[in-house]
Amino acid sequence: MEYVNPLTGFRVDGRRPNEMRQLKGEVGVVARADGSALFEMGNTRVIAAVYGPREVQNKGQQVNSKDALVRCEYRMADFSTGDRRRKPKGDRRSTEISLVIRQTMEASILTHLMPRSQIDIFVQVLQADGGTRAACINAATLALADAGIPMRDIVTSCSADLNYIEDSAGGPDVTVGFLTKMDKVTLLQMDAKLPMDTFETVMDLAIEGCKAIANYIREVLLENTKRLECQRDH
Amino acid sequence: MDHHQRWRPTVNEREFIERALQSDLRVDGRRPFDFRRLKILFGREDGSAEVQLGDTRVMGYATAQLVQPYKDRPNEGTLAIFTEFSPMADPAFEPGRPGESAIELGRVVDRGLRESRAVDMESLCVVAGKHVWSVRVDLHILDNGGNLIDAANIAALAALSTFRRPECTVGGEDGQQVTVHDPEVRDPLPLTIHHLPIAVTFAYFGEGNIMVIDPTYKEEAVMGGRMTATINSNGDVCSIQKAGGEGVMSSVIMQCLRIASVKAADITSKIKNEVNSYTSAKALQKVKRLPASALKKDNAPDVAMKESSDGALETQSTKPSSDGQQINKEPPSVVEDNKQEDVEPMLSECNPEAQSESRLTAGGSDETQEAISPKSLKDAVKPKHKRKKKQHSKINV
Numbered sequence: 001m002e003y004v005n006p007l008t009g010f011r012v013d014g015r016r017p018n019e020m021r022q023l024k025g026e027v028g029v030v031a032r033a034d035g036s037a038l039f040e041m042g043n044t045r046v047i048a049a050v051y052g053p054r055e056v057q058n059k060g061q062q063v064n065s066k067d068a069l070v071r072c073e074y075r076m077a078d079f080s081t082g083d084r085r086r087k088p089k090g091d092r093r094s095t096e097i098s099l100v101i102r103q104t105m106e107a108s109i110l111t112h113l114m115p116r117s118q119i120d121i122f123v124q125v126l127q128a129d130g131g132t133r134a135a136c137i138n139a140a141t142l143a144l145a146d147a148g149i150p151m152r153d154i155v156t157s158c159s160a161d162l163n164y165i166e167d168s169a170g171g172p173d174v175t176v177g178f179l180t181k182m183d184k185v186t187l188l189q190m191d192a193k194l195p196m197d198t199f200e201t202v203m204d205l206a207i208e209g210c211k212a213i214a215n216y217i218r219e220v221l222l223e224n225t226k227r228l229e230c231q232r233d234h
Numbered sequence: 235m236d237h238h239q240r241w242r243p244t245v246n247e248r249e250f251i252e253r254a255l256q257s258d259l260r261v262d263g264r265r266p267f268d269f270r271r272l273k274i275l276f277g278r279e280d281g282s283a284e285v286q287l288g289d290t291r292v293m294g295y296a297t298a299q300l301v302q303p304y305k306d307r308p309n310e311g312t313l314a315i316f317t318e319f320s321p322m323a324d325p326a327f328e329p330g331r332p333g334e335s336a337i338e339l340g341r342v343v344d345r346g347l348r349e350s351r352a353v354d355m356e357s358l359c360v361v362a363g364k365h366v367w368s369v370r371v372d373l374h375i376l377d378n379g380g381n382l383i384d385a386a387n388i389a390a391l392a393a394l395s396t397f398r399r400p401e402c403t404v405g406g407e408d409g410q411q412v413t414v415h416d417p418e419v420r421d422p423l424p425l426t427i428h429h430l431p432i433a434v435t436f437a438y439f440g441e442g443n444i445m446v447i448d449p450t451y452k453e454e455a456v457m458g459g460r461m462t463a464t465i466n467s468n469g470d471v472c473s474i475q476k477a478g479g480e481g482v483m484s485s486v487i488m489q490c491l492r493i494a495s496v497k498a499a500d501i502t503s504k505i506k507n508e509v510n511s512y513t514s515a516k517a518l519q520k521v522k523r524l525p526a527s528a529l530k531k532d533n534a535p536d537v538a539m540k541e542s543s544d545g546a547l548e549t550q551s552t553k554p555s556s557d558g559q560q561i562n563k564e565p566p567s568v569v570e571d572n573k574q575e576d577v578e579p580m581l582s583e584c585n586p587e588a589q590s591e592s593r594l595t596a597g598g599s600d601e602t603q604e605a606i607s608p609k610s611l612k613d614a615v616k617p618k619h620k621r622k623k624k625q626h627s628k629i630n631v
Contacts, residue, residue: 095337103478184442184481190474191349196491199471
């Protein structure tokens, strides 16, 4: 299968090789949550809700009293993929993604400002069409910002595929989580065999994607703040 | 949540470790990019290996059974990694359901092996769509001294490299009947392994500008972030896992990958050496089943193991002449003297092992002389054990 048409240079879905999918971010979609967001990357659709900072519910989970406890639950809706199948809760994949999202968000949250408290992040995939991990992190960032939780930087995530650079079968997929202002990579996941210099190209492409998403997320947040300001004036 | 009981360093310990790292010193005296001592041991059975990386101990055990393949991959076998974090290894490990870290470890090892297609899956197919071999690797953490991922990955590789699956043939009137042969009747077959993906873990401290390789338990408790790069000896990146934590610059990541590829080459050759010496020892053991002079040859396997691990089989032929008076009466020494010319004599290391071994060859040769000819006939029937044959021919001359 060809991922990039050799004649036109367009991808299967009509994009250029290094073109990102349509982004859409919306803040405040869950009424009861302290912060929530919906994030779309093409057909991938993710909703995130943040509760907290609140009192630690289960004292046994508190690792230390100096930092806030961050918890994350990732879940894929049964109807999110083509084959509608009941997925067992807490399978290996979702447990790992929960861990990955939690540690990525922990890297940006200023946990030392909220001792003895707990922040819960719930991420639900409504529609999966590749890059769910990246979409989840972007949604979680938006939701955390909406909840007003202090963060040292905006973490955004983007995945890049080797196929989009050179067409080879099998989809090596690189997901990067990026702290934009600090210019640092916090999350990096890759599988499938790649020569080292190709990997560098793919990673750089993903980082570029992260930067673009960060700009978009800032726009969404700014828009939201303006809207809130308008409401206050009236 | 399995980490709430995990050992936490005191403020002083934390500061000590971090301060020392700022001047490139580590608590166990290593340099930042040194691995701890790696030891690979093999069990009695094929496909079992125990890896010791410093204080960390992981056991890997590979098994296989015939199953129906997945519908989307009818002509490929399967490979699955299972992890078992024994509660005796660490107070933070709880019995029962695997915790987050157990799942992460399993998935990192699994991805490194599977997505890079290290093990040939198509050769595990018996009847497409009906019967394929399903290989299962169980990784038991016996002691947590830090950096479980790297140790577990090596254990999995060592177990898979020595694993042998029983041979089977397809027959019957419909051509779908599978006969699995007893390992005693037909020699079991090794897996086809294209390359060894080696996991190398980096720990980041401070603001991500201090990094070390192969963190210990204490360093893991202090570190701000971690990255595991799985790389083979060709320098191909097979998988990377950096699950959040302290951010690092992308240039630092590339630097880490370059370091990792050097380390991967070292570890690959280490694993290959150990596996080779194990397999040749195993091949020699089979000879013992033959009737003649079974008792005497008892010592032969471990002698051979020593030799091959040194990578100098020739020393065997030179060493006997070190205590020449014993051998000189024997005909073999004449030939051995000739051989000495092309090999630099390693006479200086006249250790007790060498002596006992030379006695074996020397003493053995006169008694076995008459027994040799029937034995070499038997060897001809089993052409697999080239190693063994070589040794015989040496005694023979």
